[in-house]
Amino acid sequence: xxxxxxxxxxxxxxxxxxxxxxxxxxxxxxxxxxxxxxxxxxxxxxxxxxxxxxxxxxxxxxxxxxxxxxxxxxxxxxxxxxxxxxxxxxxxxxxxxxxxxxxxxxxxxxxxxxxxxxxxxxxxxxxxxxxxxxxxxxxxxxxxxxxxxxxxxxxxxxxxxxxxxxxxxxxxxxxxxxxxxxxxxxxxxxxxxxxxxxxxxxxxxxxxxxxxxxxxxxxxxxxxxxxxxxxxxxxxxxxxxxxxxxxxxxxxx
Numbered sequence: 281x282x283x284x285x286x287x288x289x290x291x292x293x294x295x296x297x298x299x300x301x302x303x304x305x306x307x308x309x310x311x312x313x314x315x316x317x318x319x320x321x322x323x324x325x326x327x328x329x330x331x332x333x334x335x336x337x338x339x340x341x342x343x344x345x346x347x348x349x350x351x352x353x354x355x356x357x358x359x360x361x362x363x364x365x366x367x368x369x370x371x372x373x374x375x376x377x378x379x380x381x382x383x384x385x386x387x388x389x390x391x392x393x394x395x396x397x398x399x400x401x402x403x404x405x406x407x408x409x410x411x412x413x414x415x416x417x418x419x420x421x422x423x424x425x426x427x428x429x430x431x432x433x434x435x436x437x438x439x440x441x442x443x444x445x446x447x448x449x450x451x452x453x454x455x456x457x458x459x460x461x462x463x464x465x466x467x468x469x470x471x472x473x474x475x476x477x478x479x480x481x482x483x484x485x486x487x488x489x490x491x492x493x494x495x496x497x498x499x500x501x502x503x504x505x506x507x508x509x510x511x512x513x514x515x516x517x518x519x520x521x522x523x524x525x526x527x528x529x530x531x532x533x
Contacts, residue, residue: 284352286311289329323433326415330422330430338422344464345416346375351460355419358454362394366425366451367444369418370460377466385459387413392455397448398495404441405490405497408482408509412453415440417460424450437478438485445489479513 288301290313298313305311320328330338337359341347351370358368374383388411389403404411412418420443428446435442444453483506489495490502 284310285333285335287329287333288313289325290314321433323431323435323439326439327430330425333422333426336422338420338425339418340415342414342416345372345414346379346462346464347416348459348461351417352419354456354458354460358456359419359421362452362454364452365394365454366397366421366447367412367418368454368456369412370456370458372413372417373459373462375462375464377464379462379464381462382465386463387411387417388455388457392457394452394454396452397450400448400453401445401489401492401495402497402501404444405486405495405505406501406508408486408505408507409512410438410441410482412441412444414463415443416463420447421451435481435485437481441485441489445492449492449494475513479509482509482513 286305286308288305288311290298290301301311301313305313314328326340329340337356339352339355354370355368359365362368369387371385371387373381374386375381395403400412424447425443427450428443430443431439432442432446433439486505486509487502490497490499490505
């Protein structure tokens with residue numbers, strides 16, 4: 281992909297991070313750095329990032345997530361070949377602060393193929409799992425995201441899923457059955473209490489999406505998804521406890 285634009289919107293980042301972004305931008309006219317000094321929060325920062333975007337597609341790259349070299353090209357290819365699609369996403373590895381892979385190829389579902397937006401969101405309701413992954417590993421059709429009003433600040437942990445709900449009401453979902461990068465889990469996020477809060481919000485999102493008439497989810501779908509969201513949280517707890525212990529050992533070492 282030769283024609284692209286990169287906008288870095290930083291909020292209280294370190295001097296080195298800002299300096300690196302500005303140095304990169306000074307060497308490439310397609311890049312721009314903008315300071316978010318008002319502390320808008322995650323949703324506000326993301327909305328600031330897409331403000332005034334005129335390209336056909338838009339991608340977020342959050343914090344220090346890592347993209348594969350061909351991630352953008354794969355997303356563009358997926359949406360170019362599916363004119364009805366409003367969002368495409370691939371798999372990602374999960375890594376720690378040092379770049380060690382904790383989970384490989386997370387996301388999507390087995391033998392995933394393009395589906396209507398309603399079917400994709402109904403699958404979310406039934407499973408209680410954000411199989412779409414984080415927005416770093418997806419690509420939005422800009423017009424659909426702007427029509428949806430951007431990112432909803434009502435949500436703390438599932439801002440991304442709320443955006444998938446809103447853009448997929450307008451079109452189809454295209455899964456990309458490749459690993460497009462790595463999601464970095466920070467030491468500060470390794471806590472059992474955070475897992476519980478995320479599970480609570482996931483149950484709320486399952487109910488929210490399940491109540492959308494266009495999704496055509498049944499009450500049993502919603503009940504099943506909420507139960508699975510709780511079960512998934514319990515299943516992840518040992519992983520987070522292990523990761524937290526590893527982080528503590530590294531700090532003491």
